[in-house]
Amino acid sequence: QKEVEQNSGPLSVPEGAIASLNCTYSDRGSQSFFWYRQYSGKSPELIMSIYSNGDKEDGRFTAQLNKASQYVSLLIRDSQPSDSATYLCAGDAADKLIFGTGTRLQVFP
């Protein structure tokens, strides 16, 4: 069964620090990977997508993909209390996405 695995956390970091969120996937055929942020009681919202090996930066967010190791990560620089949420990693599997169970991030002042 194709899986995407994440550490459930919580991951606690102080304000201003770098938060590092990790994800592994089992399907070597997956080509596209996504990070979604989900605030409590809200729907997931896309924050990053990555398709090629290496890093992709967007503001304070950097996604990293290593297809050989089947590993995806998300770095959040200068973490803010407003970044406190659950972060879902997803990889494509044919006609659908496989989601991890999410990592809860807590940024404390």
Next chain:
Amino acid sequence: NAGVTQTPKFRILKIGQSMTLQCTQDMNHNYMYWYRQDPGMGLKLIYYSVGAGITDKGEVPNGYNVSRSTTEDFPLRLELAAPSQTSVYFCASNPYPRVGGQPQHFGDGTRLSIL
């Protein structure tokens, strides 16, 4: 631009009742999905559709049915509600999962309680 619209936002059902959760998208996306999310858990795929007239089971289809008569609409039906179906239900859509790696767009969710 409305995106993905789900109705109702909240609903309480009695055991054994039936209901339909509505999902409509105005982005002309071929692919649509229904997920459920239990408290503190990730998203579990119930059913999905790759176009009008085509549906397929996901990870947890038991107790649910779907239909896709138009590109825009993808309703989810619960026939005999059970307490185990208490959850938050999300509908999502995208144009195509792999070409360009199109992400899924989510509706705001339906909170369903079965008592």
